[in-house]
Amino acid sequence: MKLNKSHFEIHRRFRNGILLLTILMFLLILVLCFFPNSTNSSNNLVALTKYQSQIDSLKNEAFNKKKEYNLRPFNPNFITEYKGYVLGMSTDELDRLYVYRKKEKWINSVWDFKKVTGVSDSLLAVISPLFKFPDWVQNSKKSKPYKKVQYPVKSFAQKEDLNGVTSKEFQEIIGVPDFIADRIVKRRDRLNGFISDLQLKDVVGLYENQRKKILSFYTVKTNTKFKKININNASVKELMEVPYFDFETALEIKDFIDEHEGVSSFEELGKIEGFSLEKIDRIALYLELN
Structure with missing residues (x-):
């Protein structure tokens, strides 16, 4: 009589084989855990070598360019x-060039390039021989020298009073833009009238040739009543009456004069920190030393 055997019963030889296979798989797992890159190292080396060769190629191409x-x-x-x-230009130098060009202005000479970009003289000496300007720029440099415009010469009696000219007259007779004409009138009003032709220099945007043209037709005739201030004896309040001084400026001047026991020339005010002598010729119209 045959006994029924279980389908899951394994012969002893098979059990030994399965055990050996299990051990081999366990060892293989250990190898993969402790040496994960061993199989890829050669591939990585090949990839890195290829990548480096591409970089070298790009460098050579850039160098040739x-x-x-x-x-x-x-x-x-x-x-x-x-x-x-x-x-060899810096980003700041390039940015200054781009800002200038966005204003629709053009570089027409080596000096223009230096002024706009601020490049060093050493760099300019290297790259300026390569500059190539349009033909019309080159031809303009060969043109005849510019002749200064000659304005009519009038005597003091023939000229009109500068303090009586309207904005419209500045535009129609002199030909200055409306906003410049308005600035002249506003500046004159702020000063309570010009006391000298020099004060036209205070008008922002008024070109030198326009100022000369104005003064060929007009001059200050009706001076405003302003008594000059003795700068060596003046108080802060008196100094503030000068149209070019605010409270802080007047205070600094007063302190400087007290410290130095007076000044012998208006140019000495330039020793005050932050004080500009740019308008000293107009400031002196309101001051005296003795």
Whole structure:
């Protein structure tokens, strides 16, 4: 009589085989855990070598382009960021050039390029021989020298009073823009009338040739009643009566004069920190030393 055997019963030889297979798989897992990159190291080395060769190729290409740029003349109005880098310009210098060009202004000379970008003299000496300007710029430099405009010469009696000219007259007779004419009148009103032709220099935006044209037709005739102030004896309140002084300026001048026991010339005020002598010729109209 045959006994029924379980389907899950395994022969002893098979059990030994399964045990050996289990041990081998366990050892393989241990190897993979402790040496995970061993199989990829060679592949990584190949990839890195290939990547480095690409970098070297790009470097060589950039170097060759740099040589080409150094040998090729160019218009300095159209310098790209890359070309600026090749030429040795800083980002700040390029930014100043781009801001200038956005205002629809043009670089027409080496001096213009230096003034706008602020590049060093050493760099300018290297790159300026490569500048190539349009033909019309080159031709304009060869044109005849500019002749100064000659305005009519009038005597004091023939001239009109500068303190009586209207904004409309400035526009129609002199030809200054309306906003400049308005500035002249506003400045005159703020000063309670001009006391000297020099005060036209205070008008922002009034060009030298326009000022000369105005003074060929007009001059100050009706001086405002202003008694000059003795700067060595003046109080802060008196100094503030000068249209060019605010409270802080008047206080600094007073302290400076007291410390130095007076001044012998108005130019000495330039020793005060922050004091500009740019308008000293107009300031002196309201002051005296003795």
